[in-house]
Structures are given as structure tokens and as C-alpha cells.
Amino acid sequence: MTAPWLVAGLGNPGPAYAATRHNVGFLVADEAARRGNASFSAPRGMYADVAETRLGATGFGAVGDAVKVVLAKPRTYMNESGRSIRALCSFHKIPLEQVIVVHDELDIDFGQMRLKLGGGDNGHNGLKSTRAHLGSGDFYRVRYGIGRPPGRQAASDYVLQPFPSKLREDVLVEAARACDAIETLINEGLPAAQNKFNT
Template sequence: MSNWIIAGLGNPGSQYEHTRHNVGYWWLDQLASELGQSFKTESRFNGQLIQFTTPEHKIWLVKPLTFMNRSGQSVSALANFYKVPPENILVIHDELDLPAGVARLKRGGGHGGHNGLRDIISQLGSKEFLRCRIGIDHPGNSKQVADYVLSKPSAVDRENIMASIDNSRRVLPDVLAGNLEKAMNWLHSQ
């Protein structure tokens, strides 16, 4: 049985709940709802957690409560405690370089200016974790990015984002089974 961490990135607090930067939380909330489970705050991991088991895997869902730029504290504490290697960590995050409604999977790579990824790479000492990038579109001007990610998407964009979350959740069994290429082929054709 392999151990996995699925981390959805976002910022805690009701003022951030519906903002673009919180799509990682949205993703995990959808999965938790499907599982019929609720997140519980675990202070030693600086996050809200759900743990569940499938016949092949023990899986921890985590929503770091450290704010985006300290996400790595939560993810690394959980990974170190349960001996989960970076290769078995899936991080779900917002992606400015993809249109709303598009989701992409990849392993490794840089942080692309994303402070949550930057901190996870720093805290884990590895870039080799999986990423599920949920497109939120770009405001068009780099000076507007901070305000943009912390604002609510339009109704149409939110609908598109939720569709991409559904699509990316659909390939989770393949991702966990090590069939990343199969998962990518399907997801990237949506």
C-alpha cells in the first residue's frame, strides 16, 4: 500500500473562500463531498485534513491553513511525518497561464512565480511532486495579478473552472495508479 498526499492550495478565511487563488481548496471540497467526509483541523500539520484508504493507497487530503506563501510548511510536515515521497504528492493550484476551464497535469518543474509552489519546493527540497494546474486565466497585466487572484471569478469563469475541476478529479484513479500518461492524454484533450 502506498501513501499519498493531495494538497489543495488556497488561503484560509471567508474573505478568500470564493477567490481564484482558492481553486485548490474547491477541488478538495468537491472530492470530500463525493467521499461524504469533512475536513478536520490538525494544528501539528498547519492544515485541515481528511484521511481515507482505498485498497491500494492511504491518502491524506490537506488544505494548508498557513496562507499561500507558506503552503510548504503544511505539506512538508505531513510528508515527513507519514514518510510520503515527493513523487507521491499531488498539489492542486491555480494557474494564470491557462484559460479558465482548462486543467493540466505535470510532474516537476519550477514554481512559475506561484508563491505556494515556491514554498513547497523550498520546504520539500524537491521539485518532483505532481501538479494539477487549474486555469484561472490572466488579467493581461502583471501589475494586476495580485488583485486578480484574490478576486472572485465571473459566473462564466467559475462555471468553467468547476468543469475543469470535475475533469481533473476524473483522472485521479489513473494518477494514483501511476498511469500519469493516460491521465494526461485524457485530461489534456478536454
């Protein structure tokens, strides 16, 4: 039996953080669940809101000969994201090479995205925690660009601010594009997804 994939969107729980730049991973997980007709619940011991769907050639929500995909939004705060990712991998028997983490990326401009396998955490506490709990950084990353803060604003303040209202629609467009990239990554592999979506 084929092992499932895990798509973990990073963010902070609660309505106060819902529209912030740091929570774009949650937006992408929500879009994947919407496409897959899946609903989130909070299984005991997983420290996350979790939904299950299937992915085939037609995308999320496929039936029949389709791979199982576990979607997760950790209920821990960002700096403990790895705790829920490790619990989900253990419970569902998901190998490291089938873990996809979706996160905000300061070093990429808004409207751009990059996919990669492995690498450091670049100061991102969610990635740092995930690397620590999985014992490796060799998982896939979908890096959703949010750009650098203007002027001398601290990055820690910038990521916890909501996107400007004029960008709200664009934010959802980028979340949908990230979902397209995940579908391509699982169905066709990383090189195909990079060629199509890396900007």
C-alpha cells in the first residue's frame, strides 16, 4: 500500500493571526481542503487541525486510483510546528520524502514562489522546529513569497501583520497557485513543479 503524503501549512492558531503574512501556509492548506471536499477536525494527540483527501491526475478530491494526502494546520504556535508534523508522520507512517511544508518566505517577493527539497531554516521558527522534530531538513518546501518589511520595520512585527486590503485577492490567487504546485509536485515530481512554478 502506498504511503500517504503530508501537506503541512505553517501558521499560528486563532483568529488574531488568521490574515497575517505568517499564516499563508494555513491559507494553502484551506484551499487544498476546499478542492478535495475535505473538512478539518482535531484528532486527539495530533496537535493539529487535520483533513484527509486524495490526489490523482485531476487534482485534489480524486477518486479511485489516487494517493492519500493528509492536510494539516498545526495547533501549536509556529515555533512548535514540528511537534504536530512529527506526530502526524508517526501516526500515518509518512516517510520524510513525502512531507511538504508550506511557509512564508521573507527572501522572496510577494507574488513569487519557489519549491525545493531540503535546506536550512533561514531563521524561520516553523522550519527550525520541523527540522528538529523530524531529525532532518530533507523535506519538501513550498516557499510562498511575502517580501521584506519596508524601512526599518522588524521582520518579527512584519510577519504578524495582516496583508494590506488591496492585496487580499492576490493573496488567495497565490494560495491557489501554491496548491497547483503541490499537485504537480506529488503527481509529476519536483523538477516538473520547479520548472512550472518557480519564479
